[in-house]
Structures are given as structure tokens and as C-alpha cells.
Amino acid sequence: MSSSKLSCDNMFRMTSTMVVAFLIAGMISGCRSGVDFRKIRGKSTSDVVTLVSKPRPPQLDVILVIDHSSSMSGTGGTDPRGLRVSAAKYFVDALSKRSSAEVPCRVGVVNFGTSASRETSCGLMSLSDRAQMASLLGCLRVQNLTYTNFLDALRLADNFMRQGGAYKPGHRPVIVLFTDGAPEDPRHLTHEQYFSEIREFVEANLVPNNCDLYVIGIDVKGVYWPKDEPLWSNLARGKDRLGRTYAIKRIDDLYSSFNSIYRDILGIPHVKQDVVTGPQEFTVDPYLEQIEFHIFPETKVRLEVRRPSGELVVPDPAKGVALTKTPSYDILTIANPEHGKWRYALSSGKGKVIVFRNPIPVQMKLLNPEFVHPQxxxxxxxxxxxxxxxxxxxxxxxxxxxxxxxxxxxxxxxxxxxxxxxxxxxxxxxxxxxxxxxxxxxxxxxxxxxxxxxxxxxxxxxxxxxxxxxxPIPYLEIVSPAYDAHLPYSNGIDILCLLKLKGKPINPEDTFATHPNALMLASLVDSPFGPVSGGQFLEQVPGKVGVFAGRLERPVRSTGDYVLAVRLQGQDKVRGRTICDTQFTVFHASPTIWQNLLIYSGRTALVIAAIVCLILTYIVVRILWLCAQVIAFLRRALRATAAINGQVRVSPSGSAENPYRPFTVPLINRKWGKVRLPKWHQAPGKLIFIGATDRAGNEIEIGYRMGAFGFDVRRLQRGGTPVRIGSRDSAHEISY
The missing domain is CATH 2.60.40.10 (Immunoglobulins)
Structure with missing residues (x-):
């Protein structure tokens, strides 16, 4: 009993201590995590800023500058078959396959010789527009324009870029120049003078606008390019630009150079070209958006491509497989190719096939900041x-x-x-x-x-x-909740923002024609349970420059990351333009211990309640058991009619050969219905109990061997008849 009681007491004390500790810690944590600033309730609206908005990729603007000097055309020319035009069309065709809302692309053409004129060239055309695409391809034709005036060609390309807005934020300008000779025009300047004026023009116009310059030089005899390549390379390669130079000795290699530039400007990994003459394996890496096969058969052969499973790839737009056929090449595109070992095979004919394999990876797309960012x-x-x-x-x-x-x-x-x-x-x-x-x-x-x-x-x-x-344009800054902050559960989000220009708070009425309380819209764009619709306008705090505050009435009752967006949009007071800026902040919400126990965590409360119920049930059962024991004890005590104290003369029975003499022993107080004799007074043999009855009520004599701890009188008593202890001749009556 004592051990059970101690265990119950310990459990009760432990539970009480834990509850008190949790409550104190919860109160301290709740006080520490509170947000203390003025709460202003702004006007609610159904508008919302979207987190998973489609990224706006930069507009790719490419000007092809193609050399049509006399050395290119005619018998003995570098390109008598006009492959420079075919290769340029291939480059445009490849870009058109990628041009979409995902990667918007425009291409223009500058055909130059002694000069570069608008009549023989065309400005930036959208590859997604069929009419503009047809007009662009019409400009790609073989011409004979005498000299090689690079400066005039670059000036016209720069003019097309400016006219098309290619130097504005959100555009990526690229110039691809193809030539077979050194600069020359009717002025007949020195080589150094030509490149000096070209360098001045590039540094004054292309470099400040981050225009990438790619130069492809064909030099069959190796006469001019070793001297010109370092000069072009210095112009093409810059700290903030991705341009480069390519040297080819055969006009047939022009396709490879254009494909390399195509990969470079689109961020496609460079893979060595495949020369297929029979069955051949290649590995397709994971995380590919699609894979392109630019197929150039040198003879009448047919190329097959098989997946890792052995399945033959056949054109099927429903499965993301598209095939474009031209007289010179084919472009096979496969969307979401599986990772593993693929195979080439020649299904008919003999010969070789050159394949430019372009694995187009899934690239990260920038969502924030936007193209124009506030200073x-x-x-x-x-x-x-x-x-x-x-x-x-x-x-x-x-x-x-x-x-x-x-x-x-x-x-x-x-x-x-x-x-x-x-x-x-x-x-x-x-x-x-x-x-x-x-x-x-x-x-x-x-x-x-x-x-x-x-x-x-x-x-x-x-x-x-x-x-x-x-x-230097106005922008907003979210002060609260801070980025990566940890907040407790609440019924709303308190927001504090600043309106700044060049890092300093400004008065909105000095800059915007829009009312200050309609400038900033806050919304919860992501949470552990998904996006939350609706938004809240923030209001200007009176007496504080550039300070806006408000409360977004959106419950924060789930543990996890929350993304809050605040969008600034207003009309410029001076220029009349619309100024927009969006700021995101990510904070983590989790309940305090106080909230877990008392308010928001229902599951924790149920578990604690169940534990308390089990403890109380155990305590009640133990109390009832102890009460039953006490009642049983009292009943036995009341039934006792006499004490068994005193001395009793005991005459143990013995055999005729070995009789025992009577002796006197003290009787110890009764306890739990037993009569005990001290161990040192035990006598060998049996005591005779006279007056005991059997179940039928017949009196019997029972012999009982005395043990070390006494004997139980209740085992001998029948029907309330007194039992005598002793021998036949001398006995002491026990009433119990």
C-alpha cells in the first residue's frame, strides 16, 4: 500500500509541476513574440498579388550581320553555293522553335558590303508572327555588294536595335557578324585605322547597352584571321558580355558555328556533335525540358532515335515529339525526355549523319526583382x-x-x-x-x-x-513582419511599411498623384494551406513621413512558412507614368506553449485531458480499494469477542514411548486472525484443538503442527463454536 500511495503522489506532483512550467513558459514566450506597433485597419479589397506569377523572360533581340562582299560570291569565292544564307536560315529556324511567350525572340538582318542600307536589310521581326517571319526570310538572300564595310554594318545594326527598343530594360541585344575578310571600303584606310574606329563605335554604343557581339570568321587560306581574331575577340569579350569569336576553314562548318551561338545565347549546354555511321548510344541527362536533334545527313540515309526502353521515337505532337523537315536538315524535338541511355540507328542507306544534340535544361527563371529595380x-x-x-x-x-x-x-x-x-x-x-x-x-x-x-x-x-x-525611383520596404521572422498564431497580420527614394523615407504626396491610402496593397499570397484571396490597403500613419501600416485580417493558425506581398502602384505626379513595385517577405508561424495548451492546439489539449483523466481514474480506484480494505478490517475487529492475551499451559501430545511434559507459553496479541507463539517456545509435535467442528457440525479433534509464524484460528473455527487450544487434559478456550 505504501509504495502504491507514493507512486500516485509522485505522478500527481510531476503533472502539476509540468503544467505550471508550461503555463509560465507560454506566458513569457507570448509576451516576447508580440508585435508592438500602431494597428490601422485599411480598406479591404478582393485584389491580390500573385506569388506564382509567370516570369517575364528577357526579350531576345538578334541582328544577323552578313558579309556579301565580292570575295564571298562567284567562282573561286569563299561561299559560291550561298551556304551563309542557308546557315542563317537554319539559325533563324532554330530560334523560331524556341520563340514563344516563354522565350520571346526577334531577329533582324543587315546585309552589307561597300555599305549597309535599309533597302537590302530589315529591322527586328518577331519569330512568333508568320508575316514578319516571311518578311525576315525574304531578306536572307545571296548578294554581291563589293567591299567589307564593318563600321557601316554595325551602325545600321545599332540603329535597328534602338528603333526596336532592344536597349531598354527587359531586352537582351545580340549581334552576330559573319565575314570572310578584313575591313575594306573605298577610303582604303590602314588596318589599324579601320579597327580603331570599329573599337570606338563598339565601346560607345554596344558596350554601354550590354549588347553581346559574336563574330564568325571564315579563312580558308589562313591569311587574315590570325591577325584579326585577337582584335575581334577584344571587342566581343567583355566583363559583362557573353560574346565570342569563331574561326572556320570550311563554309560547311558554318552550321556548327551558328548552332554553338544558338546554344550560347539560350543557355543550352555545349555537347560535342555526333557523327552517326551505325548504332550508337548516348546519355540523356536529367532535368531536361526538351532535347533537340538537328540532323544533317550527308547521303540519303534515314536516322532513327530510340528511347532507353527501346521504343522508336515517332513524331506525335500529343506526346511532345515534333519534326521539322527541310531540304538540308531536319529538326527533331522531344519534350521531357527521360533520363538514361538512348540510341541512334541508321534504318536505311549507308553513309553518315551529323547530329547537333541540344539538351535544353529546365532553367531557373527570375521572378523578382523586375527589369527595373529602385536604387x-x-x-x-x-x-x-x-x-x-x-x-x-x-x-x-x-x-x-x-x-x-x-x-x-x-x-x-x-x-x-x-x-x-x-x-x-x-x-x-x-x-x-x-x-x-x-x-x-x-x-x-x-x-x-x-x-x-x-x-x-x-x-x-x-x-x-x-x-x-x-x-532612382520610389519603392516600398516591408519593416514588419521582417523577413524570416518567427511569429505566434494570431487572427491577423500587422504590417508596417516605408515609402522610400534612394534609401530615405519620402512624403507620398510630393511624388504621387494617387491618394496615399490607395498606394499600397497587402495580401497573403502563400501559406501552409495554400494561397489566400483578398487584400488590404495600407494607410499612411499621421505625423510620420513615409510610414504606412495596416492589419490584414487573415487567420494565422497553421505552422509553416507564410509569404506576404505588398504592392506599390501609383501615378507619378511629374511625368504621369505609373510606378510599380512589389515586395515579398517570408515569415514562419508557430504556436507558443500557452497557445498550444489553452487556445489553438486542440489535439494537445485532448492529449493532456486524457492523461489527467487516466491519473484521476487511477487515484479513485486506489482510494476505493483502500476503503474496502479498511471496511474488511473493521468487520473482523467487531467480530472478535475476546483477546487472546495471557498465558496458556500447553501439553503437547507425544507417543507412549516419548511423552512430553506440559509447559506454559505466552500468547502474542492477535493480528489478522492468527495466534502466534514465539519461535523459541515452539515445542515439537502436534497441538490438539478440541471443539472444532466439521462442515456437518460434528465435533472433531484436529492435530496441527505449529509453524514458525503461528497458525490461523479461522481455518479451524466452524459455526462460531469456541475452539480450545491445548491437549486433551489441559486446554485453553479461544473465542474468535
């Missing part, structure tokens, strides 16, 4: 890693994913000591990722470059390059 506002990258159908990219075993980024400041900032910033993307949900840190020093205006890189294991890598313009 002084921190750069927090947000990117999407999704397939074209907006589905999430699943990790492939053996190719663990790592998503990283590199933020490169302008050349002016780097000259003053600014460093590149490396970030890693985390908090991935539904293919949307946030950088683990922000770039806070964005006081330098100009072009910033952002490189996004996807690494899958040690063999897979895909890089996409984005450029943004940092300009």
Missing part, C-alpha cells in the same frame, strides 16, 4: 524552377539539386570595391524559391547582372543570365 532597395531574389506546364521539377536520385545565384554589380561599383554576392535558394514550395540573403547595398545605378545556376549532382549544370537596371 537603394535591397535585392532579394525570387526565382521559379518549373517546367513549361508549370509543374514542379522532381529531384532525380543520384542527382541532388542545388540552386544558387550570383549577383554582379555594375563595373563602376566594382571599381569602387563592390563585390559579387553569392546566394543559395531555399524555402522551395511549388517550384518557387527565395534567396537565403539579400544585397542591401544597391546605391549604384546601372546594369546589374544576375546569374542563376542549377546544379544536379556533379555532372549536370544549367545557367541562365538576367540583367536589371537600377534607377
Amino acid at each position: 537603394g532597395k535591397a535585392l532579394l531574389l525570387r526565382a521559379a524552377f518549373l517546367r513549361r506546364d508549370e509543374t514542379e521539377v522532381k529531384e532525380v536520385p543520384g542527382y541532388p539539386l542545388r540552386l544558387t545565384g550570383r549577383i554582379i554589380p555594375p563595373a563602376e561599383a566594382r571599381a569602387q570595391g563592390a563585390k559579387d554576392t553569392y546566394v543559395e535558394f531555399r524555402n522551395g514550395k511549388k517550384g518557387i524559391f527565395f534567396a537565403d540573403k539579400a544585397v542591401t547595398d544597391t546605391n549604384f545605378t546601372g546594369t546589374w547582372q544576375i546569374n542563376l545556376e542549377v546544379i544536379g549532382g556533379q555532372k549536370y549544370k544549367a545557367t541562365s543570365i538576367h540583367r536589371i537596371e537600377v534607377q
Whole structure:
């Protein structure tokens, strides 16, 4: 009994201590995590900022500058068959396969010789527009234009770029120049003079606008290119540009050069061309959006492509397989190819087939910041890693994913000591990722470059390059909830924002024609239970410059990450333009211990209640058992009619040969119905109990061997008849 009682007491004390400790810790935690600022209830609206918005990829604008000098055409020319035009059409055709809302692309053509004129050229045309595409292909024709005036050609290309808005934020300008000779025109300047004026033009016009320059030089005899290549290379390659030079000795290699440029500007990994003469295996890496096979048969042969399962690839748009056939080449495109070993095979004919295999990876797409970023506002990258159908990219075993980024400041900032910033993307949900840190020093205006890189294991890598313009425009800054903050459960979100320009708070009435209380819209765009519809306008806090506050009445009652978006949109008071800026912040919500026990955590409350009920049930059962024992004890005590104290003369029975003499022993107090004799007074032999009755009521004599701990009188008593202890001659009556 004593051990059971101790166990119950300990359990009760332990439970009480735990509950008190939880309550105290919960009160302390609740006080510490509270948000303390003025709450203003703004006007509610059904508008909402979208988190998983489609990224706006940069507009790809390419000008093909093609040399049509006399050395190109005619008998003995570098390109008598006009393959430069066929290769250019192939390049345009390949780009058109990629041109869409995903990768918008425009192409223009500058045909040059002694000069470059608009009559023989065409400006930027959309590859998604059939009419413009036809007009573009009409400009690609063989011509004979005498001299090689590079400067005039680059001027017209630059003019087309400016006319088409290719130098504006959100565009990526590229010039691809193909030539077979050194610069020459009717002025007959020296080689150094020609390249001096070309360099001045490029540095004054192309470099400031981040226009990439690619130069393909064909030099059959190796006469001019060894001297010109270093000069073109210095112009093409820059710190912030991706241009390069290509040297070919056969006009047939022009397709390969154009394919290499195609891969370069689209961020497609460079894979060595396949020369197929029989069955041949190749490996398709994971995380590919699609794979292209640019097939150039040199003889009348037919190429087959088989999947890892052995299935023959046949054109079927429903399965993502498309085939484009031309007299010179075929382009086979397969969407979402499976990872593994694929096979080539020649199904008919003999010869060889040259295949440009272009594995197009799933690239990270920049969602935030936008093409124009406010000066002084921190750069927090947000990117999407999704397939074209907006589905999430699943990790492939053996190719663990790592998503990283590199933020490169302008050349002016780097000259003053600014460093590149490396970030890693985390908090991935539904293919949307946030950088683990922000770039806070964005006081330098100009072009910033952002490189996004996807690494899958040690063999897979895909890089996409984005450029943004940092300009002095108003922007907002979310003060509360802070990025990566931990907040308790609540019925709403308190929001505090600042309106800034160049890093300092400003009065909205000095900049915007829009009413201050209609400038900022806050909405919860993602949560553990999905997006939440509706938004809330923030209101200007009276007496504080550029301070806006409000409360978003959206319950925060699930543990996990929440994404809050605040969008600034208003009309510029001076220029009349619309200024937009969107800021995201990610915070984590979790209940305090107080909330777990008393308010929000119903499951925890049920578990605690069940434990308390079990403890109480155990205590009640133990009390009832003890009461039953006490009642039984009292009943036995009341039934006792006499004490068994005193001395009794006992004459143990013995045999005739060995009689025992009577002796006197003290009787110990009765306990639990037993009569005990001290151990040192035990006598060998048997005691005779006289007066005991059997079940039928007949009196019997019972012999009982005395034990070390006495004997139980209740075992001998029948029908309340007194029992005598002793021998036949001398006995002591026991009433019990």
C-alpha cells in the first residue's frame, strides 16, 4: 500500500509541476513574440498579388550581320553555293522553335558590303508572327555588294536595335557578324585605322547597352584571321558580355558555328556533335525540358532515335515529339525526355549523319526583382524552377539539386570595391524559391547582372543570365513582419511599411498623384494551406513621413512558412507614368506553449485531458480499494469477542514411548486472525484443538503442527463454536 500511495503522489506532483512550467513558459514566450506597433485597419479589397506569377523572360533581340562582299560570291569565292544564307536560315529556324511567350525572340538582318542600307536589310521581326517571319526570310538572300564595310554594318545594326527598343530594360541585344575578310571600303584606310574606329563605335554604343557581339570568321587560306581574331575577340569579350569569336576553314562548318551561338545565347549546354555511321548510344541527362536533334545527313540515309526502353521515337505532337523537315536538315524535338541511355540507328542507306544534340535544361527563371529595380532597395531574389506546364521539377536520385545565384554589380561599383554576392535558394514550395540573403547595398545605378545556376549532382549544370537596371525611383520596404521572422498564431497580420527614394523615407504626396491610402496593397499570397484571396490597403500613419501600416485580417493558425506581398502602384505626379513595385517577405508561424495548451492546439489539449483523466481514474480506484480494505478490517475487529492475551499451559501430545511434559507459553496479541507463539517456545509435535467442528457440525479433534509464524484460528473455527487450544487434559478456550 505504501509504495502504491507514493507512486500516485509522485505522478500527481510531476503533472502539476509540468503544467505550471508550461503555463509560465507560454506566458513569457507570448509576451516576447508580440508585435508592438500602431494597428490601422485599411480598406479591404478582393485584389491580390500573385506569388506564382509567370516570369517575364528577357526579350531576345538578334541582328544577323552578313558579309556579301565580292570575295564571298562567284567562282573561286569563299561561299559560291550561298551556304551563309542557308546557315542563317537554319539559325533563324532554330530560334523560331524556341520563340514563344516563354522565350520571346526577334531577329533582324543587315546585309552589307561597300555599305549597309535599309533597302537590302530589315529591322527586328518577331519569330512568333508568320508575316514578319516571311518578311525576315525574304531578306536572307545571296548578294554581291563589293567591299567589307564593318563600321557601316554595325551602325545600321545599332540603329535597328534602338528603333526596336532592344536597349531598354527587359531586352537582351545580340549581334552576330559573319565575314570572310578584313575591313575594306573605298577610303582604303590602314588596318589599324579601320579597327580603331570599329573599337570606338563598339565601346560607345554596344558596350554601354550590354549588347553581346559574336563574330564568325571564315579563312580558308589562313591569311587574315590570325591577325584579326585577337582584335575581334577584344571587342566581343567583355566583363559583362557573353560574346565570342569563331574561326572556320570550311563554309560547311558554318552550321556548327551558328548552332554553338544558338546554344550560347539560350543557355543550352555545349555537347560535342555526333557523327552517326551505325548504332550508337548516348546519355540523356536529367532535368531536361526538351532535347533537340538537328540532323544533317550527308547521303540519303534515314536516322532513327530510340528511347532507353527501346521504343522508336515517332513524331506525335500529343506526346511532345515534333519534326521539322527541310531540304538540308531536319529538326527533331522531344519534350521531357527521360533520363538514361538512348540510341541512334541508321534504318536505311549507308553513309553518315551529323547530329547537333541540344539538351535544353529546365532553367531557373527570375521572378523578382523586375527589369527595373529602385536604387537603394535591397535585392532579394525570387526565382521559379518549373517546367513549361508549370509543374514542379522532381529531384532525380543520384542527382541532388542545388540552386544558387550570383549577383554582379555594375563595373563602376566594382571599381569602387563592390563585390559579387553569392546566394543559395531555399524555402522551395511549388517550384518557387527565395534567396537565403539579400544585397542591401544597391546605391549604384546601372546594369546589374544576375546569374542563376542549377546544379544536379556533379555532372549536370544549367545557367541562365538576367540583367536589371537600377534607377532612382520610389519603392516600398516591408519593416514588419521582417523577413524570416518567427511569429505566434494570431487572427491577423500587422504590417508596417516605408515609402522610400534612394534609401530615405519620402512624403507620398510630393511624388504621387494617387491618394496615399490607395498606394499600397497587402495580401497573403502563400501559406501552409495554400494561397489566400483578398487584400488590404495600407494607410499612411499621421505625423510620420513615409510610414504606412495596416492589419490584414487573415487567420494565422497553421505552422509553416507564410509569404506576404505588398504592392506599390501609383501615378507619378511629374511625368504621369505609373510606378510599380512589389515586395515579398517570408515569415514562419508557430504556436507558443500557452497557445498550444489553452487556445489553438486542440489535439494537445485532448492529449493532456486524457492523461489527467487516466491519473484521476487511477487515484479513485486506489482510494476505493483502500476503503474496502479498511471496511474488511473493521468487520473482523467487531467480530472478535475476546483477546487472546495471557498465558496458556500447553501439553503437547507425544507417543507412549516419548511423552512430553506440559509447559506454559505466552500468547502474542492477535493480528489478522492468527495466534502466534514465539519461535523459541515452539515445542515439537502436534497441538490438539478440541471443539472444532466439521462442515456437518460434528465435533472433531484436529492435530496441527505449529509453524514458525503461528497458525490461523479461522481455518479451524466452524459455526462460531469456541475452539480450545491445548491437549486433551489441559486446554485453553479461544473465542474468535
